[in-house]
Amino acid sequence: MSEAGRYQPYSYFQLMEVSLRELLVEKGILTEAQVAETVEDMRQRSPERGARVVARAWVSDSYRKKLLEDGTKACEELGLDVPALRLIVVENTPQAHNMIVCTLCSCYPRMLLGIPPDWYKSRNYRSRAVREPRAVLSEFGLFLEEGTAIRVHDSTADMRYLVLPMRPAGTEGWSEERLASIVTRDCMIGVAVPKAN
Amino acid sequence: MVEARFRRGDRVHVRAAYPLGHIRTPYYIRGHSGVIERLCGSFGNPEELAQQRSGEPKQPLYRVRFLQKDVWPAYRGNPGDLLEVEIFQHWLE
Numbered sequence: 001m002s003e004a005g006r007y008q009p010y011s012y013f014q015l016m017e018v019s020l021r022e023l024l025v026e027k028g029i030l031t032e033a034q035v036a037e038t039v040e041d042m043r044q045r046s047p048e049r050g051a052r053v054v055a056r057a058w059v060s061d062s063y064r065k066k067l068l069e070d071g072t073k074a075c076e077e078l079g080l081d082v083p084a085l086r087l088i089v090v091e092n093t094p095q096a097h098n099m100i101v102c103t104l105c106s107c108y109p110r111m112l113l114g115i116p117p118d119w120y121k122s123r124n125y126r127s128r129a130v131r132e133p134r135a136v137l138s139e140f141g142l143f144l145e146e147g148t149a150i151r152v153h154d155s156t157a158d159m160r161y162l163v164l165p166m167r168p169a170g171t172e173g174w175s176e177e178r179l180a181s182i183v184t185r186d187c188m189i190g191v192a193v194p195k196a197n
Numbered sequence: 198m199v200e201a202r203f204r205r206g207d208r209v210h211v212r213a214a215y216p217l218g219h220i221r222t223p224y225y226i227r228g229h230s231g232v233i234e235r236l237c238g239s240f241g242n243p244e245e246l247a248q249q250r251s252g253e254p255k256q257p258l259y260r261v262r263f264l265q266k267d268v269w270p271a272y273r274g275n276p277g278d279l280l281e282v283e284i285f286q287h288w289l290e
Contacts, residue, residue, distance in 0.1 A: 003263065045243075069217075086237065088239065088260075103225070104221060104223060105225050109290070115282070119210050130223075130225065130280055131225075131265075131268075131269050132273075133265075133274070133278070134273075135275050146275070147275070148275070149275045149277035150233050150274065150275065150278045150279070151278075151279045151280075151281060152227075152265075152279070152281070153276075153281050154223060154280065154282040154283070155283070156280065156282055156283045156284070157221050157237075157240065157243065157258055157283040157284075157285065158221055158237065158238075158240045158258060158283070159237055159258075159260070159283055164271050
């Protein structure tokens with residue numbers, strides 16, 4: 001720790017992490033280098049990965065179909081390695097809006113979106129998303145049309161979910177990179193929709 | 198591996214059981230009825246895996262679709278609003 005400033009003792013969980021890590025290294029089960037590499041790998045994952053997938057589906061209808069059919073395979077096609085992740089991509093339409101939650105813990109497509117935001121893991125979001133999704137969405141500033149049904153996906157076991165949002169009007173002729181830039185993390189969880197700036 | 202007993206479109210009922218342990222069937226959905234949306238494949242039984250056992254035989258895992266208004270009696274919203282939950286076969290009847 002090279003942080004300047006006043007001394008702060010480790011919290012319970014920080015202390016547990018350090019103790020466990022040191023023990024694993026001492027016993028030769030892991031090396032410090034492996035731990036550092038894994039942490040770095042996790043840090044590299046960000047919602048830009050998911051945004052690339054969405055943008056490709058917006059410009060290529062055949063890719064979109066493949067993505068909905070077999071999310072894991074479609075990601076591999078873009079060079080995104082999604083091991084041990086069975087990805088289900090759910091598509092927003094004018095008739096139905098999709099939203100993802102894990103009521104039991106915080107299952108999340110980390111390979112495509114990185115580390116989940118704190119609110120995703122909060123008891124408030126997890127308990128309310130399944131029973132009053134419209135109220136939750138309105139708190140995110142998203143107000144759906146009366147006629148649009150909501151599909152809430154509770155990620156309870158081995159599947160991981162990604163929302164494929166609708167491509168907004170006003171983005172005709174945009175490049176894939178530019179399209180990807182408006183696909184935010186929240187759009188792919190289903191608590192927001194992309195906007196042409 | 199356990200044989201898959203249900204198919205897309207089958208009406209199923211989630212067991213209203215409350216055993217101790219690491220259960221991946223959410224409490225709120227137990228005792229409710231829905232329709233099989235798809236079979237996801239077969240996976241190690243999480244209740245066994247959590248006990249450091251092998252998780253074998255693997256259990257078929259389904260996505261089951263419920264109507265929000267069936268699950269929450271006071272639900273307000275579009276009557277077509279849905280809730281889809283992954284549930285292992287041994288929790289369905």
